[in-house]
Amino acid sequence: MLSGCLRKGAWAVVEPADDCRFTFSAGLWSQEERRKADLRPVKFSVSGGRCEPWSAQLLTTTQASVSCARSGNGTAKVSLELADGTVLNRSLAPPITRRIPDEPVLETESAAKGNEVEVITLFRSRDYRQVQLARGCPACKLLAADIRPTRAGATIVDVGVVSTTTSGYWFRCPAGLRCGVPEFSPVDQRNVSGCAGQRACRVWRLADDEAEARDAIQITYKDGKETCRNCPEGMDYASAHKTWEEAKDRAQKGCETFADSAVQVMGKARGH
Numbered sequence: 001m002l003s004g005c006l007r008k009g010a011w012a013v014v015e016p017a018d019d020c021r022f023t024f025s026a027g028l029w030s031q032e033e034r035r036k037a038d039l040r041p042v043k044f045s046v047s048g049g050r051c052e053p054w055s056a057q058l059l060t061t062t063q064a065s066v067s068c069a070r071s072g073n074g075t076a077k078v079s080l081e082l083a084d085g086t087v088l089n090r091s092l093a094p095p096i097t098r099r100i101p102d103e104p105v106l107e108t109e110s111a112a113k114g115n116e117v118e119v120i121t122l123f124r125s126r127d128y129r130q131v132q133l134a135r136g137c138p139a140c141k142l143l144a145a146d147i148r149p150t151r152a153g154a155t156i157v158d159v160g161v162v163s164t165t166t167s168g169y170w171f172r173c174p175a176g177l178r179c180g181v182p183e184f185s186p187v188d189q190r191n192v193s194g195c196a197g198q199r200a201c202r203v204w205r206l207a208d209d210e211a212e213a214r215d216a217i218q219i220t221y222k223d224g225k226e227t228c229r230n231c232p233e234g235m236d237y238a239s240a241h242k243t244w245e246e247a248k249d250r251a252q253k254g255c256e257t258f259a260d261s262a263v264q265v266m267g268k269a270r271g272h
Contacts, residue, residue: 010039010059012080012088014068019095020255024051024078025065026088038083044264049076049092056266070095072257100251102230104240115157117220120147124170124213128205137178140208146187148200149219153226156195159184159203162216170213173204 012026028039044054051068059082070076076092122128128143149156161183164172173179182193187202195201203217231240 010082010086010088012078012090014076014078014090014092016092019073020070022049022068022070022076022092023065024068024080024090025063026059026080027063028059028061030061039086040083040266041080042083042266043079043081044266045079047077047260048072048074049078050258050261051078053264054080054266070255071260073254095255100248101244104231104237104244105229106237107227107229115220116149116151116154116223117218118150119162119216119218122147122203122215122217124205124207124211128213137206137208140178140206142173142179142181143205143207145203145205146200147203147217147219149221149223151221151223154199154221154223156198156201156219156221158220159195159201160218160220162218164215165213167211167213169207169209169211171206173206175206179204179206 010026010028014022014024016022039059041054041056049068049070052066054066055064070092074094078090080088122145127145131142131144133141173181173183181190181204183204184195185192185202186195186198187200228237228240231237
């Protein structure tokens with residue numbers, strides 16, 4: 001009660017809605033103040049931001065407010081001048097700089113033991129798909145099949161052919177350069193020979209008939225375990241990286257920058 005009795009004159013406050021928006025409010029502590037001074041707003045200005053126009057009505061104990069927007073990421077200042085000379089200056093401090101979390105990184109922990117070897121059998125009808133027709137051979141088809149170690153996270157050291165169909169209509173690439181590609185390549189680099197260091201490998205073949213064919217391919221690989229550094233507990237790498245990208249965008253995104261509005265000057269109200 002004592003605190004309320006000691007409060008006199010006009011008051012004003014800025015309240016942030018988010019990093020880029022805020023509200024400016026003003027009013028009187030007591031209705032008695034209206035009989036002691038001319039409390040007409042005569043000038044309203046904003047720097048570092050923009051606000052809705054301020055009403056020319058007398059201040060009362062009923063709160064009056066306008067919505068505002070910050071320009072850029074600096075301090076926004078609002079000033080309301082009254083006819084009796086009172087100036088209500090309020091400011092909104094710059095937003096707190098958000099820290100960008102550490103980026104999630106997918107790492108492979110190599111096992112202490114040596115290389116592993118396994119043989120994969122590929123059938124033309126089941127595993128190979130036609131990619132295109134071969135160069136300089138209208139009746140030939142270029143086919144490909146993708147292989148990878150059965151252990152997740154393993155890295156290929158080498159690939160080789162154990163056996164292949166002996167038919168004269170099933171050819172190992174480059175088949176006298178008619179394929180236009182090597183026998184083995186990374187899945188996304190068809191002109192690169194070999195698959196060392198890859199998680200998967202593409203096998204290329206040339207055929208000039210529709211007969212069934214079969215290849216036995218040996219893969220030598222290093223076993224490894226994938227771990228996600230900087231990932232939140234229980235979150236996989238893909239989800240963690242997407243969350244990080246969203247946080248990075250929010251942290252780097254600033255408020256729209258625009259010019260300050262002209263100072264609002266209010267004329268003398270009728271009857272005063």
